[in-house]
Amino acid sequence: MKFSKQSLEEQAVEYLREKIISGVYGVGEKLVESTLSKDLELSRTTIRMALNTLANEGLVIQKPYAGWRVVSFSEDDLWEIYHLRVAFESQAAEMLAERITDEKREKLKAFFEQYVALCESDNVCLNEVCQFDLKLHQLIVVLSGSQRLARMYNSVLNQLLMFIHMTHLDFDAKESANSHTSLVEAICQGQPALAGKLAKENITTFTELGKKLKESRK
The missing domain is CATH 1.10.10.10 (Winged helix-like DNA-binding domain superfamily/Winged helix DNA-binding domain)
Structure with a gap:
């Protein structure tokens, strides 16, 4: 090359x-x-x-x-990355929902429409879907308005993307955007508690991840 x-x-x-x-x-x-x-x-x-x-x-x-x-991920590494993702993304969702504006709502909806279109396209690529998954949460972090949170999130961004790839081992790429619909709606409707809850639920649990990885290595 x-x-x-x-x-x-x-x-x-x-x-x-x-x-x-x-x-x-x-x-x-x-x-x-x-x-x-x-x-x-x-x-x-x-x-x-x-x-x-x-x-x-x-x-x-x-x-x-x-x-x-x-890099290889030990069980402790995965545990830490999982909890960092839960903490950052749920907090960002709550903060954005609490301070949602028309401008931020439109930006979030516009990106989510692109995400949905990608997942509904023919021959959808899992790698690209994983990228859009992370970019959606990146956008939520940015729109939350917290520069400190954004800096911390960006410092582990690539490991988070590797984590997302690992959690999508048996994932239907076409369902990726759909799994975020309720989260985006809660944010746009200004419901902080619900948005934070849905952000947490959207992330594959650490226990489920461990099972997936063990199955993939058999």
């Missing part, structure tokens, strides 16, 4: 990030600098800098004498 001259490192980061998040590079998979350098036709220095950026995002790790690997 060839890249343009525009910020080779940034392009390498975006390419590798997408491959990791989508599962092309699996959890725990070894990433060899020389192989990536040859495949992407980039210098090893550029690849190393890209991997360092991804390490800061929590997507890869480097171990002495063992090289780079895609």
Whole structure:
């Protein structure tokens, strides 16, 4: 694959990030600098800098004498990510519902219509659906008006997306948007308590996730 001259490192980061998040590079998979350098036709220095950026995002790790690997999630890691997602997304939903305005309502509805259209399209791609799932919650966080919450959410964004991919192992992609309908309606109707409750219920429970992962690894 060839890249343009525009910020080779940034392009390498975006390419590798997408491959990791989508599962092309699996959890725990070894990433060899020389192989990536040859495949992407980039210098090893550029690849190393890209991997360092991804390490800061929590997507890869480097171990002495063992090289780079895609991050693996222990049960404790998944437990923590699950609870962070519940805390951030439910709080954002409550805050937005409490301070909903006509402008924010229209932005949320417009994006949700795109989400629904995607899920109703032919040959819907699970990876794209997962991206829209996260973008919907990102939008709710942004529209909540809390810059602090947005910064904290963005700091774990890519791990949250990996989490979403993992929870969608046996998920019907066409039902993804439908599962958010009540949440969007509660926010638009200005019902904070209900919006927070529905945001929590929308997230696959930690127990269910563990069962799914065990089944997928048999």
